[in-house]
Amino acid sequence: MIDWKKIDTVLLDMDGTLLDLNFDNHFWKEFVPLKFAEQHGISLDTAKQQLGPQFKSMEGKLEWYCLDYWSRALQLDIAGLKAEISGLIAVLPHVAEFLVKLQQSPKMVVLVTNAHRDSLGLKMEKTCLQSFFDRIISSHDLGLPKEHAGFWPLLQQQEPFDKQSTLLIDDSLAVLNSAKLFGIAHLISVSKPDSKQPKKHVADYPSIEDFRELMAGL
Ligand SMILES: [Mg+2]
Numbered sequence: 001m002i003d004w005k006k007i008d009t010v011l012l013d014m015d016g017t018l019l020d021l022n023f024d025n026h027f028w029k030e031f032v033p034l035k036f037a038e039q040h041g042i043s044l045d046t047a048k049q050q051l052g053p054q055f056k057s058m059e060g061k062l063e064w065y066c067l068d069y070w071s072r073a074l075q076l077d078i079a080g081l082k083a084e085i086s087g088l089i090a091v092l093p094h095v096a097e098f099l100v101k102l103q104q105s106p107k108m109v110v111l112v113t114n115a116h117r118d119s120l121g122l123k124m125e126k127t128c129l130q131s132f133f134d135r136i137i138s139s140h141d142l143g144l145p146k147e148h149a150g151f152w153p154l155l156q157q158q159e160p161f162d163k164q165s166t167l168l169i170d171d172s173l174a175v176l177n178s179a180k181l182f183g184i185a186h187l188i189s190v191s192k193p194d195s196k197q198p199k200k201h202v203a204d205y206p207s208i209e210d211f212r213e214l215m216a217g218l
Contacts, residue, residue, distance in 0.1 A: 001206055001208070001213060001214065002186060004105075004217045005217075006164075007165055007166070007167045008107060008162060008165040008166070009108040009109075009165065009167070010102060010166075010167050010169070011110050011167065011168040011184075012109065012110070012112065012133075012169055013111075013146075013171060013172070014113040014120070014123065015113070015114075015171075016190060016193030017169055017193065018095050018129065019089065019091055019092060020091070020092050021171070021197075022088065022090070022194045022195050023085075023088045025194055025196075026085070027085060027088075031081060031084075032051065032070075032078070032081065033047040033051055034047070035081060036050075036074060036076065039075070039076065060147045060174060062114075062139065062140065062143070065140070066140065067119060068116075079118045082118075083122060089126040089127060091129065092192075092193075092195070093210045093211075094212050095129075097211070097212075098211035098215060099129065099132040101215060103132050105218060108135075108159075108161070109132065110135045110137060110161075111129075111133045111136045112168075113136075113137070113138055114140075114146055114147075116138065116140055117140060124136075135159055137155060142154040142155065142158065146170070146178065147175055147178055152178065152182035163182070163185055166185065167184075167186035167188065168184050168186070168187050168188070169208075170188075171189060173189065173204060177204075188206055188208060188214070189207040189208075191208065
């Protein structure tokens, strides 16, 4: 799937690529509505109906990933709630072996995430993956989400890379599309970002179900 000799830089997404998206899905679809319902004395169904459109309207925007934004908008301590169910944070299968191999290679390995620094901190603390990366970049530090075409030139200023020898692995098609537009040559999607959900069919990009598929030749 990938000729590793041609790759100098590996850009890795976090949620849904290295970490099980089940945590985030459960958090936003079940746990936050539950806490919102408790706070307002409404049923869980009513809470889900109220929050659904609010979440939808922010998709793809940087605020969607901002814990402070949601803490203000919902009057809930979002970072605190995340910490409450942090036991669900999990690394996807075979990620650790893959990262060990990458680390032993001379390639530059960069975690590039839309996650807010608080969320990122909690997840690195729970998974101990931090040491595998040469650099960790949160899009909040650059002011644009990865879905935005303007994100990639900003990233390149922070962390110089050659588009032709760079690989991005990300479960978000919107992110892969914006990276493609910018000219990143090697793009791979993830077909099983959430361990509790069925495998997704990915038409536009080569995809992996787990990282064993990328180990050959690394
Ligand atoms: Mg992701």
